[in-house]
Amino acid sequence: MKPDPRRILAALAPGAALALWLLGGALLLGATLSPEARAALGPLLTGTATLIAGWWFLAAAAGAWLAARFYEAHVGATGRLADATRLLAGDPSAPSIMPHGAGRERLLTEAINALADERRRLEAEMARRVEEASRAVALERDQLGALMAELSQSVLVCNLDGRILLYNGQARVLFRRLSRAPESAGGAELIGLGRSIHSVIDRALVTHALETIDRRRARGEAAASSQFVTTTPAGHLLRVSLAPVRSEGAAALSGYVLLVDDITDEIAAQSRRDQSLTRLTEASRASLAAMRAALEMLDFPDLEPAERESFQRVVRDEVGALSARLATLASETSEDLLTRWPLQEMLGADLVTAAAQRIEAVTGRAVAVGEVDETLWLNVDSFALTQALAFLADRLTREQDQPPLTLRLAPAAGGWGHLDLVWPTGDGAARGPRGWRTEPMRLEDGVSPLSARDVAERHGGEIWLAHERTRGLSFFRFLLPLASGLETEPATGERPEYYDFDLFAASDAARALDDRALETLSYTVFDTETTGLDPAGGDEIIQMGAVRVVNGKLLRGERFDQLVDPGRSIPEASIPFHGIRPEMVRGQPRIAEVLPAFHAFAADTVLVGHNVAFDMRFLQMKEGATGIRFDQPVLDTLLLASVAQPAEESHSLEAIATRLGVAVTARHSAAGDALTTAQVFLKLFPLLRARGIVTLGQALRAAEASYYARLRY
């Protein structure tokens, strides 16, 4: 053990003090004696010096022992305790302090240990809550993002069980219409948190849509969604678009978002028009055929008068019938028969796979997949079609001695495809099960009101039974329309992408800039942080940040960075996104003061932002109140990036920055994001030039075209 120098000093101190005290006494005594007495005392003391020294030594040793003990008990131990406490403060995982010493020290040690334990517990609790909260926020963001992006539609978010987790106002309106309950219930029996969507949308349809998405995902499409059309118990026709929700970073589904449109009226009207047209056409053809044939017979010169009379009567008859038919059709408005069913585009190979799975599930026997043209895209109601194929396969299996079945798909002339369910019949003629074409499809898990023919007619196609004598095969052949096969572009982004091109409508004065090269212009690259996503619903700007880009150079020094008092609360849930707490905006200027300043900062520049329509909407909302109008041209780095790198999937700011080698700093502060956006913007110039986009006008037009490209999915 290393000797503690302070402890040695403490031990030596009593001896030294006693020596000084003795010396002082001796000097005092010496001063009071006469010189003779001093001289006499000298030899006297010399004799007893050893005794005196020994006496002092005894006292010094005792003092040293006592002092050392005292030091040990009250200074050394406390020091060690302080050291251990400091260690514990710095590193919560350090072991508890071993209690020793007596009484007070021991109590103090125990108290410190208790404090450390409490701190560890709090820290663990905090970590747990933070993790919980961030997971919840991540999930909310996923759902909210998908929801807000399509506000004009009815949006519902469901978990995998079909329980509604979230719905918007439009959905409520729609479900009120779908409801068959009394007015007072107002659709609340259909829509509500925790209620099942399957009271309106069949579970099998949702399952089918999710399987379709999984197949597309397995093929590498990032954010696939699926569309289908369904009827409700009340007879409404709904077009549903389903997008999966996945938990952060996980491939597993956590639920799905449904976008729902009521297309009943639209389809009914369209169907009526189509019906009228078809009936008129077919009936007219028949009449014309009769008239033409009769007239051509009248051309024969050698007719008997009776024959002539009969042909003339045919013409008179048919003219009358045609007129009557036209009159009826004109007055007829309400008859609804067949419906042209809205179809979804699907890769033919996917349809075959889905059908094969369904058939196997129904018949319990494997289905071979024969020649399938992998490039064909079909326009189909895949649910109804797989049902029909399963129904036919089931009937064949039951009634024809379990023939081996094969599915095949081939293109046909005139934009059609042949989807065949094939089985061998040898030399015999093709023979379908009784009523296969017109009977309602009956499967183990339910009866459809449709027949196989109805399903074919939904597609504007046909179904028939055919026989290939040369190969000894029979097959049911569906004639199905081909689709153009366009892939949908998934809308991604952590913030809903608002696109409102009225915002981009530049004033006349701004057009002069259109012909100038991008590099020569001055820009204000900006970003805002807000309390939420809905400016019309009362959300406000709480921070504005901007940097300037002039002549192709980023001016880091010229920046705008301002917190804004929103004049309302900041939702707790939004804080993780911008990190701005209510106390931070207290005493900050209001937007009415900030906007004029920002307007001045941005004067005579082109505004640039990422997904800038979102920010512009907030600025526009304030136009009336502040009189501040931003009428300069506006460029969106999101759109420009999608123009410059159309093949890339994600055009989120992070994704672009990473691709272009821009370091992302201070993400989700307005100024930090503005800085990143500006760097990204500059890196886009050469990429745009490579695509022939040089001037501002070209960039604006390209961005607009890109916008429409994104819409037209």
Next chain:
Amino acid sequence: MGTKVLIADDEPNIVVSLSFLMKREGYDVLVARDGVEALETIRAERPRLVLLDAMMPRLTGFDVCEAVRADENVRDTRILMLTAKGRDSDIARGLGAGADAYVTKPFSTRDLAARVRDMLA
């Protein structure tokens, strides 16, 4: 005895002209007013050719066509379908059902007569 031709159509106004035409062409003309009657006549009379309207009551022309092709005894009957349905899918369906030719109404009687002559040649 001449070649037997069956005219199967439910509209008397076209049957009048078609039977006159076919008789002038020198065929023995049979007439059926619906699908069932047409199928019975085909099986009973074995006409060499049928002018078959696609849309008839009881049994459509497509059904008649499929039934004929599935029947060993009358499988080789020539079938010319006449129809007011002009969509591609209808034509494909008609040929898929086994018709030898498909003619959309209205048609030229001269062409029809020539077509029938070719099919019986």
